[in-house]
Amino acid sequence: MIPFTFYRRFEADILAGRKTITLRHGSEADVAPGDILQVSRYEDGVFFCRLRVLAVTPVAFSALNDAHARQENMTLPELKQVIQRIYPGIEHLTCIEFTLC
Ligand SMILES: CC(=O)Nc1ccn([C@@H]2O[C@H](CO)[C@@H](O)[C@H]2O)c(=O)n1
Secondary structure, eight states, rough: OOOEEEEEGHHHHTTTTTOEEEEEEHHHHHHTTOEEEEEEEEETEEEEEEEEEEEEEEGGGGGGHHHEEEEETHHHHHHHHHHHHHHOOOOOEEEEEEEEO
């Protein structure tokens, strides 16, 4: 089981199945299809679910599209703004697609 965190503001969307991908950079993206993620909130470490990784795909920031945004339950401008805040200036991202266990 791989420990993994999300900001707490995404907890409800993940538990409801409205958010089915996350875009990560560097060692945070070190997962493979079939891995089980033990997911807790970044802010307080509270466990809230297990996720199974379905796919791991490289994606450039400039190639993000409406399909990515839909899977994040955001608009594309919202998603780009969120990512620019978390990973300023980073072009190389990894899209991790998941499902609730
Ligand atoms: C807590 C932590 O370690 N890191 C991150 C990094 C990203 N994300 C979310 O994934 C999507 C694309 O980046 C957006 O919805 C982000 O807000 C997150 O929740 N937590």
